[in-house]
Amino acid sequence: MRKKRLCMVGAGRVGRLHTRNITERVGHRAEVAAIVDPDRRTAEELAGDYDVSVVCSSLDEALEGGDFDGVVITTPTFTHHPLAVRALDAGLHVHLEKPMAMNLRECAEIKASAERAGAALQVGFMRRFDHDFIQAAELLRGGAIGAPVIIKSLTHGPGLPPPWANDIRTSNGMLAEVNSHDLDTVGWFADSAPVDIHVRVANFKGAARGVSTEHFYDTMLATIAFESGALASIAGVCPADYGYDARVEVTCTGGMVQVGEAGPAGLVSISAGEARRCAPVFASWRDRFAEAYVREMAEFVAATDGAPVRVGAEDGTRAVALVLAGTLSMLEERTVSLTEVTSPAFVPSWQAAARSEA
Ligand SMILES: NC(=O)c1ccc[n+]([C@@H]2O[C@H](COP(=O)([O-])OP(=O)(O)OC[C@H]3O[C@@H](n4cnc5c(N)ncnc54)[C@H](O)[C@@H]3O)[C@@H](O)[C@H]2O)c1
Known part of the structure; x- marks a missing residue:
């Protein structure tokens, strides 16, 4: 069978990871x-590094000269x-890294382009491809431990992102x-629509790391209420x-499920630098979700042949809505209802500042 021809747009941290895995x-x-x-x-x-013979400076240049799946x-x-709409409008299947887009108008336009083209659109939530996360979701859907009442989720990243x-x-x-x-x-996991979100933030390390960006934070706690009555932090x-x-x-009405460990051997205690480290920890998202990223690319390739997409526009859009409501909550120091940001009149004002400077 002919190999699917993929165009990698972006050669940074994630572009390198996906290129290697493919x-x-x-x-x-x-x-x-x-x-x-x-x-x-x-x-x-x-x-x-990976013997790819064609290098282009823009997606337009690649599409003019190449034939891709x-x-x-x-x-x-x-x-x-702009990149996702361009690729989808050209009739190509797209794997789009998370977050899907900056705002809900952009999400809607990407989704509409995918539907018009009849193309697959996969959003890069690699946890959806992780064995443990999938098993937990199946356990929760099966109902054996009742309904979720409280979900506590955390992500701590090692270093400053770009x-x-x-x-x-x-x-x-x-x-x-x-x-x-x-x-x-x-x-x-809640299998329910979010109703509102409250976000509080703090900045412990920014100044010492030379980050003076307005509204920068390195510590965040969000609480979310769902229609089902479940709560999340x-x-x-x-x-x-x-x-x-x-x-x-x-935690469910009839039991509890935990997903993940801080390191491959589980966690006892961890300190940074020279101090004690009782168990190895995952150095990066590349290690923790190594197999999930492979499966994500394998499923994307299958989707170019018509296989169903595990995580797409609907989930990508829900996360962006929560990002917008959460950012508004942080800026205005109040609980924000999801209906505020899904209203057609809503404009994420903090993004307009970047546009007017551009
Ligand atoms: N799924 C995950 O686990 C995960 C992890 C990290 C980052 N991400 C996401 O992946 C995306 C990229 O993150 P990153 O950390 O690789 O960023 P990065 O800054 O390391 O790399 C981005 C690359 O894109 C290039 N670029 C910018 N504009 C471009 C354009 N118009 N066309 C082609 N290339 C362009 C840049 O020159 C840069 O090389 C982000 O959306 C980020 O949120 C996902």
């Missing part, structure tokens, strides 16, 4: 046929909308970049310095 683990079914990045050096370095978009969040990801104007900040995985997970810390930590605990 080449080394899904290579019997697909190939990265081109790498696109305006940063030529980064693109050429990645192409050189799908596009993998791994660029900064503020570029997701500068664009720290700025609420270009990424919606840490809630989007780090904790949108939790926003997706709690909705998935989400904790975020980034940079956490000790490692990458993603864990969830769901």
